[in-house]
Amino acid sequence: MNARKRGLTEEAATTAIDQSCRLLRLPTIRAQFPELAAGAAREQMSYKGFLAELLMAECDDRARRRSERRIKAAAFPRDKSIRAFDFDANDSIDAPVIHTLATCEWVKKGEPLCLIGDSGTGKSHLLIALGTEAAMLGFRVRYTLATKLVNELVEAADEKQLTKTIARFGRVDLLCIDELGYMELDRRGAELLFQVLTEREEKNSVAIASNESFGAWTKTFTDPRLCAAIVDRLTFNGTIIQTGTQSYRLAHTKNKSKTAATTAD
Numbered sequence: 001m002n003a004r005k006r007g008l009t010e011e012a013a014t015t016a017i018d019q020s021c022r023l024l025r026l027p028t029i030r031a032q033f034p035e036l037a038a039g040a041a042r043e044q045m046s047y048k049g050f051l052a053e054l055l056m057a058e059c060d061d062r063a064r065r066r067s068e069r070r071i072k073a074a075a076f077p078r079d080k081s082i083r084a085f086d087f088d089a090n091d092s093i094d095a096p097v098i099h100t101l102a103t104c105e106w107v108k109k110g111e112p113l114c115l116i117g118d119s120g121t122g123k124s125h126l127l128i129a130l131g132t133e134a135a136m137l138g139f140r141v142r143y144t145l146a147t148k149l150v151n152e153l154v155e156a157a158d159e160k161q162l163t164k165t166i167a168r169f170g171r172v173d174l175l176c177i178d179e180l181g182y183m184e185l186d187r188r189g190a191e192l193l194f195q196v197l198t199e200r201e202e203k204n205s206v207a208i209a210s211n212e213s214f215g216a217w218t219k220t221f222t223d224p225r226l227c228a229a230i231v232d233r234l235t236f237n238g239t240i241i242q243t244g245t246q247s248y249r250l251a252h253t254k255n256k257s258k259t260a261a262t263t264a265d
Helices: 009-024 028-041 049-075 095-103 122-135 147-159 162-172 186-202 214-219 223-237 250-265
Strands: 113-117 141-145 174-178 206-208 239-244
Touching: 009 028, 028 049, 049 122, 049 141, 095 122, 095 239, 113 122, 122 141, 122 174, 122 206, 122 239, 141 147, 147 162, 147 174, 147 186, 162 186, 162 239, 186 206, 186 223, 206 223
Parallel strands: 113 206, 113 239, 141 174, 174 206
Antiparallel strands: none
């Protein structure tokens, strides 16, 4: 092998860096190299320090892109964050508890989470926000409405793809099921949902949001035994958050209107 010629011109070096970054798939270094190189020259940075800056920039950007891909794969219907939740508008929810949940230790342990409360109390916001935190921390997350999940399972059973579908839902680290309890499920749908929960039991986490207390779930799961078994799967070693009865959305809207009126005055 011939020795690589040293002493490239500035133009040749720039071209070589660009081509090498393309070949090695280093898009962040390729994009940020001119700016980082100029900064390194100004600060008289060592070669080793400059190389470290380049590599850290690439690693940080890759981590960001992976997080974005996981969040997209989770199929959240909208963006929600813990930061955007107005805890002052709903004093039923303990902020320190939510911030502790945001560390996702419960996801790591495969434990369940239940968010129970009336419509508008912030259940879905917290469900999506905590799911997003999990995705950002590297967990595989999937969000679905309860009725959509059951319909998908029924279709899979009809097409003899049930085992494959249950396995797919079983592989994610956190399954977020929203609007559980809004509609009555027939026995077949409830049994299929039970299979998904059993597949995940004590292995991978399930987080649910429901507008009904557990005692009222017999309206959704009409078989008392099956209802009790599903509640057991969703509560064993889990965390239950009661979001209350006062609409968070209504209070949040009132606070915004009040702030706007004060600003206008």
